[in-house]
Amino acid sequence: MTPPVRWLLMAGHVPASGLLGGIVRYTVELAHALERRDDVELHLLASPAAAETLAGIVGGQERVVRLPAVPGGTVPALERWALAQRLGDRFDVVHGTKHLLPRGVAAHTVLTVHDMLLLDRPEDFAAPKRALLRGPYRASLRQARTLVCVSAATRDRLAAWEPRAAARAAVVPLATSTRLREATPVPVGALDGRPFGLVVGDGSPRKNVPVVTAAWARVVRQHPDAVLVHVGPPEWGAAAYGPDHPALLASGNLLQLTGVDDGTLRWCYEHAAVVLAPSLAEGFGLPAAEALDLGAPLVTSHDPALCEVSGDRAEHLAADDVQGWADAVLRHLAPRGQSAAPARATPLRTWDDVAADTVRAVRGDGLGT
Structure with missing residues (x-):
């Protein structure tokens, strides 16, 4: 042997x-x-x-x-x-x-x-x-x-x-992390009854969060109760959130969650109207894989790694197309039956x-x- x-x-x-x-x-x-x-x-x-x-x-x-x-x-x-x-x-x-x-x-x-x-x-x-x-x-x-x-x-x-x-x-x-897949979902009380979109990642410039916050400022004109949830680690370097970020935060249309446990993250994925991955550059794009594995609708940028991970199971947009991101969110804020996530065709990795x-x-x- x-x-x-x-x-x-x-x-x-x-x-x-x-x-x-x-x-x-x-x-x-x-x-x-x-x-x-x-x-x-x-x-x-x-x-x-x-x-x-x-x-x-x-x-x-x-x-x-x-x-x-x-x-x-x-x-x-x-x-x-x-x-x-x-x-x-x-x-x-x-x-x-x-x-x-x-x-x-x-x-x-x-x-x-x-x-x-x-x-x-x-x-x-x-x-x-x-x-x-x-x-x-x-x-x-x-x-x-x-x-x-x-x-x-x-x-x-x-x-x-x-x-x-x-x-x-x-x-x-x-x-997708074993801990995340097996975690007991933990609801976020501040989101009770409110439709929300989800961004997972840090605030570094390559994550392109300003495009999503700019799009969200347009979304809330039609959906005043909609919340953009940004889940990420503590800042470790330069961060960029965009000029619309302070107003959205003050109005309650943006919620930042830092250092959340796996149960909370799982609940966010499973209850988000849409997960947004607008990054300019990724090596893999694990939040995209996590979103799909947990059944969330997904929109990503044209970044090669994100497109590789998600394929035809996600919508892909130009990273700088603010109106395109806003329109995609509005489609997913429609009744869930009109924007269900595609079924998984391959076994879970x-x-x-x-x-x-x-x-x-x-x-x-x-x-x-």
Whole structure:
């Protein structure tokens, strides 16, 4: 019998709670799915604060590699330049889940490519991150033996920046969070009896929230009780909400929810008249997949990743067409029977599928040869 692959998943960015969106959610969901596999012996790289939480995934502290207690801003440098010596030859696979791989590590290296925004849209990131991370990110892309891209759109952007890397890249789409799908819906009292549209994501400029708020200002002229709900994490950088945002907030036609639990998010998806995804650039567009998996009508921009995720199950509009977005919302605010979400034609993708495709990509790139 072939022994399981000793797989180190780099999770140093996961907080003590184990909870956040984006790459944190990806890392935790993938960890659970890899741990369920008989052909993988999963180990996790963790910060001291999160070591106990992550040990619960892998069944004990002996499967956790602890980072030293250092300031958070120095962790990427530690992971890139000093980690390989600590790891030695203990692992068959070392898998970076957030931009970086240890330089010189003695293992089959895997890097998940969530997007190329650090290179495509550097203005969206703080100057220190631009200065300190872009070079190591590109070096890690070149180093990785297997690159796991979350969408074909992201693989295309990878190929534009690193043409030689494309041959080592596999597309492994994401899945709706298990926690979200299994959460008990938690109603939002402020929305009781009111029709609402939903935007999920942060307020960074690439999310294009100003177009939706401008469209909503036109919607409320015909539907004074309609609410735009914006669910997102705390602001982490530059934010843009548009000139209509303050008035909508003051009138009660806009509700911002920050740091909501999965139950609340599920309820919002399941009760929204429409979910709006107007982003200018995405690596995958998980809110679009979540909306469709939970049965919500969806409108997205023409961003390639969003179109890839949603296909013909969503309406697609130009990102700057304010009146087009307003018209789409008004159609969905009509009686539900006129705007039902299309039925799912394919089985729901799960995180076990994501793990299986990831392992398949690594083995296909010569693990063990």
